[in-house]
Amino acid sequence: MDLIYGIIVIGGGPGGIGVAVESKILGIKKVLLVEKSDNHSQTIRKFYKDQKRVDKDWQGQSVVLDGNIDFFDGTKESTIDYFDSLLDNHLIDAKFNCEVDKVIKMNDIFEVYTNCGNFLAHNVIISVGRMGKPNKPSYEIPVSLRTQVNFNLDRCGNDESIIVIGGGDSAVEYACELSQSNQVTLCYRGESLTRPNPTNIEMFHKFVSEKKLTPKLGIDIESLENEHGKVKVIYTDGTSQTFDRVIYALGGTTPVDFLKKCSVLLDDRGEPVFDENYETQIKGLFIAGDIAFKSGGSIAIALNHGYKIVSYIMNTKTKEDSHYPSLSPSSMEAYI
Ligand SMILES: Cc1cc2nc3c(=O)[nH]c(=O)nc-3n(C[C@H](O)[C@H](O)[C@H](O)COP(=O)(O)OP(=O)(O)OC[C@H]3O[C@@H](n4cnc5c(N)ncnc54)[C@H](O)[C@@H]3O)c2cc1C
The missing domain is CATH 3.50.50.60 (FAD/NAD(P)-binding domain)
Incomplete structure (x- = not known):
């Protein structure tokens, strides 16, 4: 002292x-x-x-x-x-x-x-x-899904269906990386990606055109539900999809x-x-x-x-x- x-x-x-x-x-x-x-x-x-x-x-x-x-x-x-x-x-x-x-x-x-x-x-x-303290969505994450809903890639494996949520560089980089060995959807509420740097935008378009990555743009998520141990993602237009894992990349x-x-x-x-x-x-x-x-x-x-x-x-x-x-x-x- x-x-x-x-x-x-x-x-x-x-x-x-x-x-x-x-x-x-x-x-x-x-x-x-x-x-x-x-x-x-x-x-x-x-x-x-x-x-x-x-x-x-x-x-x-x-x-x-x-x-x-x-x-x-x-x-x-x-x-x-x-x-x-x-x-x-x-x-x-x-x-x-x-x-x-x-x-x-x-x-x-x-x-x-x-x-x-x-x-x-x-x-x-x-x-x-x-x-x-990574940013979280406004809706609740069901307690039973906490191991499948993540904020980084630590728990990710191979051959999973994964939805990455976010519109910045981290989201694009996470999605492209995971899509090498998983089936990946990138979800962003904006109609197009504008925030990532040019290299990542180009990488995103390349992965999409090669069908390695599925884009889901212009739509938001309303809630998550547990469907037999998987994550059911409910969108604001009332449709839904089920994934093994959700990754939030929201800063x-x-x-x-x-x-x-x-x-x-x-x-x-x-x-x-x-x-x-x-x-x-x-x-x-x-x-x-x-x-x-x-x-x-x-x-x-x-x-x-x-x-x-x-x-x-x-x-x-x-x-x-x-x-x-x-x-x-x-x-x-x-x-x-
Ligand atoms: C996925 C991702 C990819 C990125 N890629 C790039 C990139 O390619 N290029 C680039 O330039 N930037 C990138 N960034 C941004 C970059 O990582 C940050 O801008 C940078 O780390 C900020 O540094 P910082 O020192 O402000 O904070 P941090 O790097 O977050 O460091 C803060 C440190 O403070 C410690 N700490 C917190 N609270 C306390 C406390 N009470 N007492 C003591 N220690 C504490 C933490 O443990 C941590 O080590 C990326 C960010 C993310 C999330």
Whole structure:
């Protein structure tokens, strides 16, 4: 508890890794990354299928990297290897299996409360993502169907009839992957797919024209029922179909309760309020990664958040020190 970190970053996904690595590169020595799971990048490990193509320009967003961390197209595996090497090469102090409960600021210092002890910091960056709570449909999922109704591919096998629900890149990628060894329908309420990036749109049309994938567009689902252990999907036009498995790929939910516990101001949609430097209404408390987006997200943009935040912290600190020359350089030394 005596040690005061320059930065504590909550969440070991791309946003958190970006902050931690940029901090080291830009000169903040005392940095702690806190991750609730047993390793970094849980969204990538849990929601990306094995060998998934990882696009730098995800969802058609062309991103220029601003900071010191490079990022490039690859696969799930090469991306995890790359983040492993960033953490190793920059000697990032990380605590895994360490879940943050809340953050409280007192006398200009933040206290970060976790299940593995409490830590102090001058700045805290919250980068906990949205996939801790995947979006669910508005209708109830029958309890007896919970093993067949999934939000990632962990339980999928072969030779099943599967309906994938969603209209974004993840839905298309899940559907095309599963259709290699299953009978797959992709259901989206819009008349056509507009959100996925051009590569995924092209892949979708190719799979459909080769009859590997059945599209079911322009229709929504009203409810699910258990029909002799299978999932009966009832559509809004009154028709129905039965599948072995349902996969929802609907993105994730903003962790409102956690943000409230950290006293972050939320707007009327429940999204965190922050300025152009990603700083919340509490000085020194920042938001990075997916939760700084209105919807969606991107690894490259999450890395850019890290650079912007750390550069801002370094600049502000330097300016503050020059306003109080008697505190420099020893205060700066204590700070970093
Ligand atoms: C199926 C799928 C495919 C995708 N494909 C691509 C792609 O090809 N290219 C691309 O650029 N983007 C892709 N994305 C988006 C990309 O994964 C996200 O934009 C990125 O992971 C966001 O990083 P983040 O650090 O904000 O959040 P996350 O990656 O979600 O990381 C948040 C971390 O915080 C941890 N955490 C949560 N709560 C706490 C707590 N209280 N205490 C401590 N730790 C906590 C979590 O365990 C997690 O490890 C994809 C997303 C999905 C779902």
